[in-house]
Amino acid sequence: xxxxxxxxxxxxxxxxxxxxxxxxxxxxxxxxxxxxxxxxxxxxxxxxxxxxxxxxxxxxxxxxxxxxxxxxxxxxxxxxxxxxxxxxxxxxxxxxxxxxxxxxxxxxxxxxxxxxxxxxxxxxxxxxxxxxxxxxxxxxxxxxxxxxxxxxxxxxxxxxxxxxxxxxxxxxxxxxxxxxxxxxxxxxxxxxxxxxxxxxxxxxxxxxxxxxxxxxxxxxxxxxxxxxxxxxxxxxxxxxxxxxxxxxxxxxxxxxxxxxxxxxxxxxxxxxxxxxxxxxxxxxxxxxxxxxxxxxxxxxxxxxxxxxxxxxxxxxxxxxxxxxxxxxxxxxxxxxxxxxxxxxxxxxxxxxxxxxxxxxxxxxx
Amino acid sequence: xxxxxxxxxxxxxxxxxxxxxxxxxxxxxxxxxxxxxxxxxxxxxxxxxxxxxxxxxxxxxxxxxxxxxxxxxxxxxxxxxxxxxxxxxxxxxxxxxxxxxxxxxxxxxxxxxxxxxxxxxxxxxxxxxxxxxxxxxxxxxxxxxxxxxxxxxxxxxxxxxxxxxxxxxxxxxxxxxxxxxxxxxxxxxxxxxxxxxxxxxxxxxxxxxxxxxxxxxxxxxxxxxxxxxxxxxxxxxxxxxxxxxxxxxxxxxxxxxxxxxxxxxxxxxxxxxxxxxxxxxxxxxxxxxxxxxxxxxxxxxxxxxxxxxxxxxxxxxxxxxxxxxxxxxxxxxxxxxxxxxxxxxxxxxxxxxxxxxxxxxxxxxxxxxxxxxxxxxxxxxxxxxxxxxxxxxxxxxxxxxxxxxxxxxxxxxxxxxxxxxxxxxxxxxx
Numbered sequence: 001x002x003x004x005x006x007x008x009x010x011x012x013x014x015x016x017x018x019x020x021x022x023x024x025x026x027x028x029x030x031x032x033x034x035x036x037x038x039x040x041x042x043x044x045x046x047x048x049x050x051x052x053x054x055x056x057x058x059x060x061x062x063x064x065x066x067x068x069x070x071x072x073x074x075x076x077x078x079x080x081x082x083x084x085x086x087x088x089x090x091x092x093x094x095x096x097x098x099x100x101x102x103x104x105x106x107x108x109x110x111x112x113x114x115x116x117x118x119x120x121x122x123x124x125x126x127x128x129x130x131x132x133x134x135x136x137x138x139x140x141x142x143x144x145x146x147x148x149x150x151x152x153x154x155x156x157x158x159x160x161x162x163x164x165x166x167x168x169x170x171x172x173x174x175x176x177x178x179x180x181x182x183x184x185x186x187x188x189x190x191x192x193x194x195x196x197x198x199x200x201x202x203x204x205x206x207x208x209x210x211x212x213x214x215x216x217x218x219x220x221x222x223x224x225x226x227x228x229x230x231x232x233x234x235x236x237x238x239x240x241x242x243x244x245x246x247x248x249x250x251x252x253x254x255x256x257x258x259x260x261x262x263x264x265x266x267x268x269x270x271x272x273x274x275x276x277x278x279x280x281x282x283x284x285x286x287x288x289x290x291x292x293x294x295x296x297x298x299x300x301x302x303x304x305x306x307x308x309x310x311x312x313x314x315x316x317x318x319x320x321x322x323x324x325x326x327x328x329x330x331x332x333x334x335x336x337x338x339x340x341x342x343x344x345x346x347x348x349x350x351x352x353x354x355x356x357x358x359x360x361x362x363x364x365x
Numbered sequence: 366x367x368x369x370x371x372x373x374x375x376x377x378x379x380x381x382x383x384x385x386x387x388x389x390x391x392x393x394x395x396x397x398x399x400x401x402x403x404x405x406x407x408x409x410x411x412x413x414x415x416x417x418x419x420x421x422x423x424x425x426x427x428x429x430x431x432x433x434x435x436x437x438x439x440x441x442x443x444x445x446x447x448x449x450x451x452x453x454x455x456x457x458x459x460x461x462x463x464x465x466x467x468x469x470x471x472x473x474x475x476x477x478x479x480x481x482x483x484x485x486x487x488x489x490x491x492x493x494x495x496x497x498x499x500x501x502x503x504x505x506x507x508x509x510x511x512x513x514x515x516x517x518x519x520x521x522x523x524x525x526x527x528x529x530x531x532x533x534x535x536x537x538x539x540x541x542x543x544x545x546x547x548x549x550x551x552x553x554x555x556x557x558x559x560x561x562x563x564x565x566x567x568x569x570x571x572x573x574x575x576x577x578x579x580x581x582x583x584x585x586x587x588x589x590x591x592x593x594x595x596x597x598x599x600x601x602x603x604x605x606x607x608x609x610x611x612x613x614x615x616x617x618x619x620x621x622x623x624x625x626x627x628x629x630x631x632x633x634x635x636x637x638x639x640x641x642x643x644x645x646x647x648x649x650x651x652x653x654x655x656x657x658x659x660x661x662x663x664x665x666x667x668x669x670x671x672x673x674x675x676x677x678x679x680x681x682x683x684x685x686x687x688x689x690x691x692x693x694x695x696x697x698x699x700x701x702x703x704x705x706x707x708x709x710x711x712x713x714x715x716x717x718x719x720x721x722x723x724x725x726x727x728x729x730x731x732x733x734x735x736x737x738x739x740x741x742x743x744x745x746x747x748x749x750x751x752x753x754x755x756x757x758x759x760x761x762x763x764x765x766x767x768x769x770x771x772x773x774x775x776x777x778x779x780x781x782x783x784x785x786x787x788x789x790x791x792x793x794x795x
Contacts, residue, residue, distance in 0.1 A: 270697070270714070272732075287680075288698035288715040290732045290771065305698045305715045307732045307771065321682075322700040322717040324734050324773065340700060340717060342736065342775075357738075359775070359790075 001121075002097050003041045003105035004050040004078075004090060005034065013223040016332035016349045017297075017314060022060045024051070024109055027297055028221060029234050029278050030262055035067060037107055040115035042071040046105065049073055050096050052089035054080045087195035090179075091187040098181045106195075108175030110222035112230050113214055114237060115176075123212050124178045127155065130208035131183060133200070134176040136218040144172040145196065147211055155210040160201065171211060174218050224330045224347075228310055231295055232276040235260060256292075268304065286321070300331075303339070314350070327361065381432035383557075384488040385425045387418065388472050389496045391439035400763035400780045401636045404725060406444050408496040411707065412639055413646035414657060414670040414688050416448060418496050420646060425492070426456045432486055434459055436496075437475045439466040471604035473611045477567040488560060493607070495554035497633040508562030508620035511536065511612070512555035515625070518546055524632075525552035525608050529623045536621040539612045550625065552608065554632070562620065563611075570610050636778070637759030639722060641740070643705050644686035659683070666702075678714075696731070703739065713770070721760040724781065730770035735760055738776055757793075 011023030018026065024034035038049060051064070056079050068075040078093045090097060090106065097104045103124060105117065113136070124132040135147055146169050150158040161168050173196060186199055193199065203209040217237055219230035235258035238245050247259045253267060256275030261267070265279045268287035278295040279285065285296075286304035294311045302308060302319040311329040313319060319331075320339035329343045332350035337343060341354055345361030348354060352364055389408045398407045408418040415423075418436075425431055436445065445463045452461055464479045476483070476493065483491060513527050526547040528538035540547055605611075615621040633642045651658055651668035661667040666684035671677055672691045681699040689695065690707045696714035706712065706723045713731040720737030729735055737759040760774055763781035768774055775790040783794055 290715065305700065305717070305732075307715075307717075307734065322715075322734075324717070340702070340719060342734065342773075 001041075001044070001046045001102050001104065002048040002050070002099075003046050003107065004052055004093055004097060005037060005107045005109050006086060006089060007034070007051050007053045007109045009054050011222070014227065016330060016347055017224075017312065020315065020333040020350055022057050023222075025060060025063055027280060027295075028112065028227070029231060029238075029260060029295075030280055032063070032067070033112075033221070034064070034109060036112060037109070037115065038067060038071055038073065038075075040117055041105060041107075042073050044117040044121060046117075047073055048076065048096055048099075050076045050078050050089075050093040052078050052080065052093065054083060083192055084190075085192040085194045087187050087193035087199045088191065090184060090195070091189055091193075094184050098184050101181055103178050103180050106177040106179060108220075110220045111175045111218065112221050112234055113174065113176070113218040114216040114241075116215060120176075120178055120212055123155075124210075127210050129156075129210055130203055130206075131177060131179040131200075132210045132212050133157075134174040134214050135171040135211045136174040136214045137170050138172050139170075141167070141170045141172060147171045147173065149211070150207070155212070156207060157204050157209045157211055159204060160196075171213070174214055175220070176214075224312055225328050227312065228293060228295070228328065231278060232258070232293065235276055235278070262298075294325075314348075380430050382489040383428065383430040383432065383492060384483060384486070384490075385428075385431050385434045385492040385494065386476060386483060387421050387434065387436045387494055387496050388475065389418065389436050389438035389440065389445075391466070391469060393439075393469070397635045398633075399636060400761060400778060401639070401722065401724065403781060404764045406440055407633075408438075409444070409448060410639065411688065411690060412633070412643045412705070413650060414672065414690075417633055418448070419452070421494060421496060422452055422456055422459065422461070426459055428492075431459065431492075432488060434461045435479070435483055436461065436463045437466065437479060438463070439469055441465070469604060471610070472607040473567050473570065474605035476607070477564065477571070477605070480564055484560060484564075490557055490559050491563065493556040493558060493563075497554070507622045508559045508618065509615050510557040510622045510624050512553040513550045513623040513625050514553050514627075515549050516551055518549050521546065521549045521551055525612070526550065527552060527623050534622050534624070536616045536623050539616045541608045541612075550623065552612075553626065556607070562615075562618070566611055566615060566618075567605065570605060570614065574605070574610075636722065636761050637737070637757055639705060640686075640703060640720060640737070640759045643688055644703060647686055647688065681712075690725075703737075720758070722762065724762045724764045724766055726764060727762045727766040727768070729762075729768045730772060732771045733768045734773045734775075735762065735768060736773070736775045 007024055011018035014023050025032045041049060056077055064075050076096055078089060080089060084092060138144060142164055145160050145162045146164050148158050148161060148168050150156045186202060187193055200209060217233035219226055219233055221227045221230035239258055247254050247261050249257045253271040253273045255272045258276045259274040261279040262281040264281050265283040267285045268289060270287055271285060271289045273291045276293045277291045280296050280298040282299045283296045284301045286302060288305040289302050290307045292309045294308050296313045297315045299315055300313045300317045303321045305322045306319045307324045308319060309326045311325040314331040314335055315333045317331045317335040319325060319337045320341060322340045323337045324342045327345040329346045331348045334351045335348045336353040338355045341357055343358040346358040346364055348364045401410055409416045425434055442463060442465055449461050449463060464482060466475050470478050522543055525539060525541045526543050527536055527550045528548045529536050529550060633639055647668035647670060657670060659665055659669045659671045664682045669684040670688040672689055674691045675689045675693045677695040678697040680697045681695045683701045686703045687701050688705045692709045693706045694711045695701060696712055698715045699712045700717040701712060703720045704718050707725045709726045710723045712718060712729045715731055716729045716733045718729060718735045720739050721735045723729060740758045757776055757778050760776060761778045763779055765782045766779050767784040769786050772785055773788040774785055777789050777792050777794060779794040
């Protein structure tokens with residue numbers, strides 16, 4: 001089987017992290033974001049993965065080649081010379097996606113969920129129609145495009161309603177599809193096309209598109225606030241399904257569970273860590289440190305007695321003694337937060353040293 | 366705080382020809398010192414390990430010619446009983462007496478009311494100082510000398526401003542809290558008067574007052590707030606104030622001089638100003654090699670005062686400019702800087718307290734952060750503008766405040782007996 005991942009551009013929504021590393025390589029729960037998807041695809045027998053990109057940094061190619069080898073798959077980069085929307089990249093990769101009659105997966109690179117690809121394939125084959133899109137239930141459907149089913153059919157889609165004022169349903173497009181190769185012939189070459197607004201409505205008109213309810217969590221983690229929320233959901237899911245990947249709640253420093261620590265990280269005495277904390281490779285945590293709802297990227301350091309909440313600490317960054325970070329603070333690569341400094345919702349660009357409090361959310365250039 | 370009064374051979378005893386009068390005010394005054402003055406009279410509030418008024422006595426004790434200290438105020442006598450008892454042991458050569466005004470008479474009014482008691486023992490001169498100041502000075506052979514200091518031009522209008530002759534140091538003009546710029550030499554609230562000059566001056570002022578109504582000058586809009594907040598804005602007829610009613614007249618006499626100090630000066634008016642004052646007194650004690658202060662170490666940045674009955678965990682880091690009161694407990698890995706921690710308070714492990722006052726019996730939870738904003742030593746104000754709103758720069762926790770674990774309190778004033786469960790900033794918590 002084959003898959004296409006829509007990676008897109010510079011990942012500006014995840015700056016300042018993406019100033020240092022392309023978004024697919026930013027570690028989400030101690031693994032590059034795109035690895036979660038590639039591993040899940042490989043586990044259901046996908047052999048070819050096309051990455052649809054509109055820029056192609058060398059570091060991404062090198063790192064993903066290593067990934068490909070470990071998973072035993074072929075990675076193809078498909079570079080758009082001009083933006084082609086969300087459907088155009090499929091046509092551009094027609095050679096690979098259409099090389100056999102097997103259906104192919106399409107994924108938005110920003111989404112995280114439990115990736116139930118086997119169930120999705122089984123469902124798709126069972127209904128026998130042209131496409132299946134994964135849907136997730138949301139509390140406030142009025143902010144999204146909502147899917148409405150045909151009357152008296154549980155999965156066949158009747159129409160899409162963009163930002164409904166009145167309640168018509170609560171299922172929204174989760175950005176994960178499985179499509180038959182016939183879909184490729186519906187897309188024009190070299191014309192920017194929206195899969196959501198053009199291709200899918202056309203398939204719906206022929207009654208050929210179904211929805212598949214995702215179990216468990218789903219989150220678009222394309223920006224820091226959602227990255228942190230997505231991490232909480234992912235860790236909660238792991239606690240149920242693969243608790244061995246988390247630190248045992250009986251560990252003295254763990255507080256409230258959902259704590260993932262790379263084995264190479266060092267943790268000091270009298271810390272209180274959790275819930276929902278990810279500590280990356282080679283991180284160093286001092287004594288009396290309090291961490292909650294945060295991600296520490298590899299080789300970062302949190303010094304004694306610091307207090308960190310709802311924060312992403314970038315690679316090689318240092319948080320000073322008795323510092324306090326909170327409210328979606330994001331430190332880029334190699335940032336230093338001075339001792340006793342308070343940062344409230346600061347987005348700090350790489351290589352900065354912060355010596356005065358940041359009292360209100362701000363971007364520190 | 367040093368001073369040498371030139372000895373003049375006089376008839377009365379061993380050169381003890383001077384009395385010190387400390388104006389301590391009363392419970393209805395010092396409202397700007399709330400919420401701390403809700404629980405302790407301001408003169409007894411501990412700064413650098415000792416009551417504010419103790420620092421006055423220490424300065425006075427260095428003047429050999431002092432025969433007696435007279436405190437004038439309208440607190441109940443019982444308020445100062447224990448303090449005077451303790452002080453008479455600590456300063457055996459300094460008889461101390463408290464004279465209670467039964468109504469607020471104003472600074473000059475009080476002085477005049479108790480003139481018989483003050484003149485008993487035939488002093489030639491009297492030092493008059495406000496209790497929030499503790500610095501005395503050398504005198505000239507003058508009828509009146511005022512202690513002055515230079516502040517920034519924009520701060521000067523909040524104080525009494527002195528225009529002086531640059532050579533003779535004679536005071537040419539005196540205005541209390543002027544509307545515009547007059548001088549950046551300001552009144553520190555410490556005076557040395559010859560008894561032959563001060564009492565007749567007050568008498569003249571009283572006479573003038575009864576003869577014709579007082580000329581009231583209205584403040585400009587810029588100064589409205591400071592005049593509104595001033596402690597001494599009483600308009601009662603009997604109230605006679607040294608600054609407003611006497612000094613301008615004295616400036617007309619030829620014998621009114623200013624002694625300009627280059628030494629530290631910090632008025633303790635608002636509660637928040639206790640923090641910079643604490644820092645200055647500690648630095649002063651540190652420079653003079655005081656044995657009272659804690660020894661520096663990697664976890665102790667001088668100057669720090671730790672009361673002998675306080676408990677400080679060795680992993681806590683203190684200083685600079687920290688005073689820890691009796692029986693206070695500082696937990697493991699706590700950080701305290703530029704802060705006064707009062708009696709029986711508990712700062713729990715890994716908490717961080719900066720630029721704050723932690724009131725009696727208060728608790729700061731684990732990983733909590735209690736924080737004020739530093740103001741420059743020269744600024745003489747304890748409020749700052751944040752998001753267009755004037756807020757207290759120093760965070761003050763009133764008596765028995767409880768800050769829960771991990772809670773952050775920034776630029777707040779918290780009245781006594783409150784529990785803070787959520788983060789708060791830029792607020793007064795009733």
